[in-house]
Amino acid sequence: MTAVGAGAPPGPGAAIPEVPASAWEQALRELSEAGFDCLDFLTAVDRGHCRQVIARIRRSADWQAAMVSTQVAAAAPVLASATGVFPGASWHERETAEMFGIEFEGLADSRPLLLRAQPAKPPLLRGEFLPARVARPWPGAAEPEVGADGRRAGNPSRRRQRPLGVPDEPAQGRP
Amino acid sequence: MMTPEPAHGAIGLDPQACTSCMLCVRECPTWCIELGSHTEEVSDPGARRPRTVNVLDSFAIDYGLCMYCGICIEVCPFDALAWSPDAADPTADPGGLVLGIDQLRGWFATPSDS
Amino acid sequence: MRLAGEPVIVVELTHLSLACCALEVEAALREGLMPEEPDGPPGAARDVDGHVLLVAGTVTEALVPAVRAAWERLPEPRFVMSFGACANSGGPYWDASTVRSGVDRDLPVGAYVPGCPPRPDSLAAAIRSLLGSTAQRMPA
Numbered sequence: 001m002t003a004v005g006a007g008a009p010p011g012p013g014a015a016i017p018e019v020p021a022s023a024w025e026q027a028l029r030e031l032s033e034a035g036f037d038c039l040d041f042l043t044a045v046d047r048g049h050c051r052q053v054i055a056r057i058r059r060s061a062d063w064q065a066a067m068v069s070t071q072v073a074a075a076a077p078v079l080a081s082a083t084g085v086f087p088g089a090s091w092h093e094r095e096t097a098e099m100f101g102i103e104f105e106g107l108a109d110s111r112p113l114l115l116r117a118q119p120a121k122p123p124l125l126r127g128e129f130l131p132a133r134v135a136r137p138w139p140g141a142a143e144p145e146v147g148a149d150g151r152r153a154g155n156p157s158r159r160r161q162r163p164l165g166v167p168d169e170p171a172q173g174r175p
Numbered sequence: 176m177m178t179p180e181p182a183h184g185a186i187g188l189d190p191q192a193c194t195s196c197m198l199c200v201r202e203c204p205t206w207c208i209e210l211g212s213h214t215e216e217v218s219d220p221g222a223r224r225p226r227t228v229n230v231l232d233s234f235a236i237d238y239g240l241c242m243y244c245g246i247c248i249e250v251c252p253f254d255a256l257a258w259s260p261d262a263a264d265p266t267a268d269p270g271g272l273v274l275g276i277d278q279l280r281g282w283f284a285t286p287s288d289s
Numbered sequence: 290m291r292l293a294g295e296p297v298i299v300v301e302l303t304h305l306s307l308a309c310c311a312l313e314v315e316a317a318l319r320e321g322l323m324p325e326e327p328d329g330p331p332g333a334a335r336d337v338d339g340h341v342l343l344v345a346g347t348v349t350e351a352l353v354p355a356v357r358a359a360w361e362r363l364p365e366p367r368f369v370m371s372f373g374a375c376a377n378s379g380g381p382y383w384d385a386s387t388v389r390s391g392v393d394r395d396l397p398v399g400a401y402v403p404g405c406p407p408r409p410d411s412l413a414a415a416i417r418s419l420l421g422s423t424a425q426r427m428p429a
Contacts, residue, residue: 113351114350114351114387115350115351115386116350116351116353119386123386130384130385130386131386132379132383132384132385132386132390133384136206138206139200139203139208139209139210140197140201140203140206142197142200142209142210142211142212143197144195144212144213144214144229144230161197161201163201163206165384182408184408204381205374205380205381205383206383237378238404239374239377239378239401240374240377240378240379240380241374241403241405242374242380242381242405243374243404243405262403262404262407262408262411263403263404264403264411264414265400265401265402265403265407265411265414265415265418266400266401266403267399267400267418268401269377269378269391269393269398269401271401272377272401272403
């Protein structure tokens, strides 16, 4: 574990050291004991089959950054809370719980942080759509009226335009 | 009150230059532009068939939503949109921030330098 | 605050500084409005034309109770000014689940100021639109 995050700060695209979920709290504790005493952030990424939890911790002596990650199963997204090592992780874990549906065991403060009403599914999971984008008609769907001869300007077989970030319309006329 | 010029105060429209191609409407991050159009057939002298053109019926920007990013101006292939140093006025009614062709045409007449 | 012009308007602004628009408000105040000598504790009834809750910036869902509370504490006559695209409609964050799509979903907005951010002179214009008619009725 001593090699975690040591050396140059990870650049864009660099692999983030990963530990098993069962060793998450221990990995954070070892970083803390190595002088990485300041939790910079903790968040998650939905990888489909799993949810990756990522933490960046800084060493206040020289502001060197270390990163560490773990994976929790999408079917049972539970992870030990980092608050035993870094009390400031509470704020990040409340946000990550709310946005990615991860349960942090040992997190004392489970109040919602950013959302006043918890939606049915955590909003930052892939496959979830922003309700406002789905509910509001997209002005870009408009097309010039069909001409008097019944022909549409342009290519009539062209696929109907869809805005970014909304689900495709269900296929029509199919069982 | 000093407002630096050229200012990105509002976005003006030249309805004559607009071809109703919908690029600005579809690229707008806040979906704040609405455009209505229809097609007409135009017969050119000597042409074997009439050609079909889009005719602009309505164009409105909701200045309650607009984030003044200028993407609509950038994507317009026909320079039908341009920054204006003028700005929309405060209103008591949010619908009053939805401004149509008449207002936007006036702003196009006084474009900013950039 | 005293807004010069005809009529002179004396307004107590409660500035909810919620995002970048708040900086623009400070710049606009510095240029266009004169500070009034305080003649009582904050929130006390004063000889003003009106109290304006100036909502400048992004109203997040988490902040809605605090924004409501600020409004409920304002004495009459009171008005809400929605300053900038975020307060007007959510603006760049119109589709975000954590952002209220307009402070008018919670409070009775009397003036919507467009812009991202609005320009400085539109702050004075909005105060005048809210209080201009009231101020004229007040004895000089």
